[in-house]
Amino acid sequence: MITKIFFKVKNLKFFFAIGLLVSMLSCKNENVKPLKITGLWKLESMKVRDTTLNTWSDYRDGMDGYLLYDSNGHVALHLYDKSYENSGIEFPNFTDTISLKALKYITKSYYYMGEYSVSKDDSIVSHYKLSHSNPSEFGLTAERKFYFLGDTLIMLPVEQKNARLRLKWTKLN
Numbered sequence: 001m002i003t004k005i006f007f008k009v010k011n012l013k014f015f016f017a018i019g020l021l022v023s024m025l026s027c028k029n030e031n032v033k034p035l036k037i038t039g040l041w042k043l044e045s046m047k048v049r050d051t052t053l054n055t056w057s058d059y060r061d062g063m064d065g066y067l068l069y070d071s072n073g074h075v076a077l078h079l080y081d082k083s084y085e086n087s088g089i090e091f092p093n094f095t096d097t098i099s100l101k102a103l104k105y106i107t108k109s110y111y112y113m114g115e116y117s118v119s120k121d122d123s124i125v126s127h128y129k130l131s132h133s134n135p136s137e138f139g140l141t142a143e144r145k146f147y148f149l150g151d152t153l154i155m156l157p158v159e160q161k162n163a164r165l166r167l168k169w170t171k172l173n
Contacts, residue, residue, distance in 0.1 A: 034071045035118055037125060037146065041067040041153055041169035043079065049164045059165060067169055075116040075127050081108040109133065123147060124158065 046063040047056040062082035069075055089105050091098040112132040118125050127142045143158035144167075153169040 035069070036148060037118060037153065038069045038071050040172045041069075042172055043067070044152065044168040044170045045166075046079070046168075047166045049166070051164065056166065069116060073115050073117065074113070076111075076113045077127070078109070078111040080110065084108055112137065125155075 043063060043065040046059045046065075048059045049056055060081060063079055064082050064084065065077070065079035067075070067077050087105060089102050091102040110133055112127070112129045114130040115128045116125055117128075123146055125144050125146055127144070129137055129140050129142065132138050132140075144155040145158055146153060146155045148154070151171050153171070155167040155169065157163055157165050
């Protein structure tokens with residue numbers, strides 16, 4: 001009789017533990033907040049530092065662009081010369097018969113899509129480029145140190161070739 005009670009209590013504890021585990025796994029965590037970096041950002045400025053004079057000036061006479069981080073780890077970036085869309089140049093997409101002038105103009109636009117991860121310890125966001133306007137950059141990773149000044153996102157490239165750049169982004173609602 002005592003053995004039967006012992007097994008019933010043991011089985012009850014087992015089923016209770018399984019029920020609790022299932023309940024915990026099926027609950028959504030409503031308290032998880034999206035990262036502050038998530039959203040659509042408009043380029044406010046892209047500056048390059050003159051290391052001899054320690055001054056900042058517009059990169060390529062001014063840039064414009066957008067940066068998008070979604071909550072699923074995807075990133076999209078498009079940078080282009082100021083007034084890029086006002087060139088008056090028209091050409092068909094997906095053709096090899098565009099003028100040399102149009103081909104040169106296309107190089108004023110830089111874009112990629114990919115996946116991102118954030119290292120909260122050192123405030124670095126890594127962009128793994130799934131596709132890119134430059135075929136040689138497919139599959140590469142770019143790292144950006146970042147911080148916030150109010151609603152402004154400041155990014156500083158980590159890689160040496162772009163280390164003199166500073167990008168300021170304003171969040172769009």
